[in-house]
Structures are given as structure tokens and as C-alpha cells.
Amino acid sequence: MRAxxxxxxxxxxxxxxxxxxxxxxxxxxxxEAYEFTLNNGLVVKRERIIxxxxxxxxxxxxxxxxxxxxxxxxxxxxxxxxxxxxxxxGYIENGEEPKTAALRELREETGLVPERIEEVDAFYQDExxxxxxxxxFLAHNCKKLYGQELDKDEHIxxxxxxxxxxxxxxxxxxxxxxxxxxxxxKIIRR
Amino acid sequence: MRAxxxxxxxxxxxxxxxxxxxxxxxxxxxxEAYEFTLNNGLVVKRERIIxxxxxxxxxxxxxxxxxxxxxxxxxxxxxxxxxxxxxxxGYIENGEEPKTAALRELREETGLVPERIEEVDAFYQDExxxxxxxxxFLAHNCKKLYGQELDKDEHIxxxxxxxxxxxxxxxxxxxxxxxxxxxxxKIIRR
Numbered sequence: 001m002r003a004x005x006x007x008x009x010x011x012x013x014x015x016x017x018x019x020x021x022x023x024x025x026x027x028x029x030x031x032e033a034y035e036f037t038l039n040n041g042l043v044v045k046r047e048r049i050i051x052x053x054x055x056x057x058x059x060x061x062x063x064x065x066x067x068x069x070x071x072x073x074x075x076x077x078x079x080x081x082x083x084x085x086x087x088x089x090g091y092i093e094n095g096e097e098p099k100t101a102a103l104r105e106l107r108e109e110t111g112l113v114p115e116r117i118e119e120v121d122a123f124y125q126d127e128x129x130x131x132x133x134x135x136x137f138l139a140h141n142c143k144k145l146y147g148q149e150l151d152k153d154e155h156i157x158x159x160x161x162x163x164x165x166x167x168x169x170x171x172x173x174x175x176x177x178x179x180x181x182x183x184x185x186k187i188i189r190r
Numbered sequence: 191m192r193a194x195x196x197x198x199x200x201x202x203x204x205x206x207x208x209x210x211x212x213x214x215x216x217x218x219x220x221x222e223a224y225e226f227t228l229n230n231g232l233v234v235k236r237e238r239i240i241x242x243x244x245x246x247x248x249x250x251x252x253x254x255x256x257x258x259x260x261x262x263x264x265x266x267x268x269x270x271x272x273x274x275x276x277x278x279x280g281y282i283e284n285g286e287e288p289k290t291a292a293l294r295e296l297r298e299e300t301g302l303v304p305e306r307i308e309e310v311d312a313f314y315q316d317e318x319x320x321x322x323x324x325x326x327f328l329a330h331n332c333k334k335l336y337g338q339e340l341d342k343d344e345h346i347x348x349x350x351x352x353x354x355x356x357x358x359x360x361x362x363x364x365x366x367x368x369x370x371x372x373x374x375x376k377i378i379r380r
Contacts, residue, residue, distance in 0.1 A: 015229055018227070019227050022224065023222070024225045026221040028221075034211050036265070038207065038209065039205055039208075044345065046267045047216045078245075078317075078320060079314055079321065080323075124266075124269055124366055124368065125316060125368055129219060131268040155232055155234065178369075
């Protein structure tokens with residue numbers, strides 16, 4: 001790992017450290033409950049997470065720029081460090097195709113546009129309590145064509161790393177969300 | 191893949207197919223909201239999933255029996271197929287050590303007791319909306335010493351497969367939850 005890169009990452013993490021926290025009122029996360037009767041006669045009650053207007057299915061994008069991959073750094077207030085490092089990601093909007101969502105999120109979070117994008121995997125984020133189904137894309141040969149266009153409550157910094165450095169960041173515990181951990185396997189396997 | 195094994199798996203899946211569904215009232219999933227002030231002066235509002243009495247941190251256990259690994263099959267009512275295939279897993283109870291939870295869940299779901307258990311990875315399940323931190327264990331040289339002891343609303347079948355077959359089940363889309371997908375990487379890397 002280049003020492004200057006790690007220093008730069010840690011400086012960004014410091015900016016996002018939490019200094020104060022106060023309780024507020026939920027408007028985004030809700031839940032639903034159902035009783036299901038199964039083929040063998042069993043009845044099970046299960047509850048489901050709702051995020052805003054849908055199930056919170058998301059896209060995760062691995063952006064290649066030359067021989068490096070781009071990682072985003074952002075507040076992840078419920079984790080131990082309070083700051084997350086991972087690949088660009090975001091929720092799929094109602095009626096949106098996953099690929100369209102991936103291109104939109106990549107552009108909004110980083111201003112990048114890829115030459116080619118391909119879906120390489122998909123998975124349920126919380127099989128027991130959610131129908132969120134997340135899609136992983138590799139975005140090849142990205143070019144920086146736009147500025148960031150973030151939602152008012154989003155604060156995202158980004159940096160690029162070699163594949164080896166990205167893997168090292170995972171091993172060091174900087175990358176520790178399930179989305180990015182599954183996505184990083186797709187880099188290794190190529 | 192042995193044809194008889196796949197047939198057996200599909201027969202279990204059929205038992206768990208949903209034939210009826212009716213709305214009920216949530217008692218397990220809740221949410222909390224907070225406003226955080228960050229080091230650089232930014233203020234962000236974020237919401238957090240609560241599962242029962244805590245954040246829903248879980249353990250996932252890869253049980254080795256001889257040269258095979260054990261997979262569980264259970265209703266996953268919010269997924270497309272309605273039935274999940276994956277490794278044994280369950281929530282960590284308040285104050286419980288992850289390793290203790292892993293041994294407990296393995297025994298409850300399958301009656302297995304390992305000779306040795308080791309934690310090989312951990313990750314945030316939903317970095318943006320949860321503090322759930324899930325731990326993956328490899329359970330070596332398991333022996334069937336007990337019967338299943340399931341909660342009244344749990345219905346779990348199990349089968350063992352070679353490592354190659356388990357990987358094939360992932361590629362074929364039978365195993366598609368993030369917990370099991372991250373855990374299966376730990377088999378490959380050994």
C-alpha cells in the first residue's frame with residue numbers, strides 16, 4: 001500500500017467522524033408483516049423491511065479507471081468507525097432497470113461514465129427479512145466526464161487504488177460492508 | 191452435481207412453497223432515526239433497523255462433515271423462489287459471544303457439534319441502515335450428536351454436499367443470500 005494513499009484516506013475519514021448525535025423521527029424505514037401458509041401445511045409469520053417506496057434493492061458498481069479501481073468514502077454512522085470505504089452503490093428507483101440505476105449512481109456519486117458495463121452477480125441482502133436484491137456491475141474503462149451530483153444528505157469522497165491495494169484495504173478492515181465484500185471477489189476472479 | 195441430490199433438494203423446496211399469504215402486524219422489525227453532526231460541520235440524518243431487542247447481528251457457520259459441507263433449506267418467504275439454500279445462521283443474543291452463538295445455532299439447527307470452530311471473516315450486512323455485524327465461522331469435523339431444537343416458527347431441513355457441489359449450487363442460483371455467498375468464498379480460498 002502506498003503510504004500517501006493511506007494517509008489521504010485516513011484524512012478523509014477524519015472529516016466524517018461523528019462529533020454529535022441526537023434522536024430524530026424515522027420517515028424512511030418501515031416494516032410489514034405477513035402470515036404465510038406453506039405447501040406442507042406449516043404457517044410462518046415473517047416481517048419485511050421497507051425502505052422508502054420499495055424494498056431497497058440496490059446496485060454496486062466496481063469502476064475501473066486505467067488499472068485502478070475507484071472506491072468511495074462516506075459517513076456510515078452505524079458502524080464502529082463511523083466511516084465506510086467501498087464501491088459506489090445506491091438504491092434502484094421504482095421501475096428502473098438495474099443497469100440504468102448503476103450508470104446513474106456511478107455518474108451521480110463520481111461523475112464517471114464507463115465504456116462498457118456488465119452485471120456479474122446478484123444476491124439477497126437480508127434473505128430472512130427483506131426482498132432487497134442487489135446487483136453487482138463492473139464498469140470498464142471509466143472516464144470522468146461530469147461533476148458529482150449528490151442528494152442533499154449525501155457526502156461522498158472518492159479515491160482510486162490498484163486492485164492489490166483494494167484487496168489490502170479489505171484485509172485491513174477498511175472495506176467491511178457485504179456489498180463491497182462480495183463485489184471485490186469479482187475483481188479477484190478475473 | 192449428483193442428480194439424486196438435486197432431486198432431493200428440489201423435493202424439500204416444494205414442501206416450503208407458499209400457497210397463501212395474509213397481512214399481519216409487525217412486532218419484530220423497528221426503526222430508529224438520528225441526526226449526526228460530523229467533524230467537518232455537516233449534519234446527516236440516518237435511520238437504523240432494529241430487530242427485536244438488538245441490531246440483528248448474526249453468525250453464519252460452514253459445517254464440515256467428512257469432505258462435505260452441510261447446507262440448510264428453509265422458507266425465505268420474501269425471495270423469488272420462497273425457499274432459501276445456505277449455511278446455518280442465526281441472530282446473536284444480547285450479551286452472547288459470536289463464537290457461543292455459532293455453536294448454539296449450529297446445534298439448534300442441525301444437531302451438529304464441531305471438533306474445532308474458527309472465525310474467518312465478519313462484515314456489516316447493511317452498512318447504510320444497520321449496525322448488524324455478521325461473523326462467519328468454519329466448523330471443522332462436525333459430528334451429529336443431537337436432534338434439531340428449533341424455535342416454534344423455524345422449519346429447517348438440511349443436506350450435505352461436496353464443496354464442488356456447493357459452489358455449483360451457488361452458480362446455479364440456489365444459494366443467493368449475502369451471508370452464504372460471502373461464506374462460500376472462505377471455502378474456495380482454502
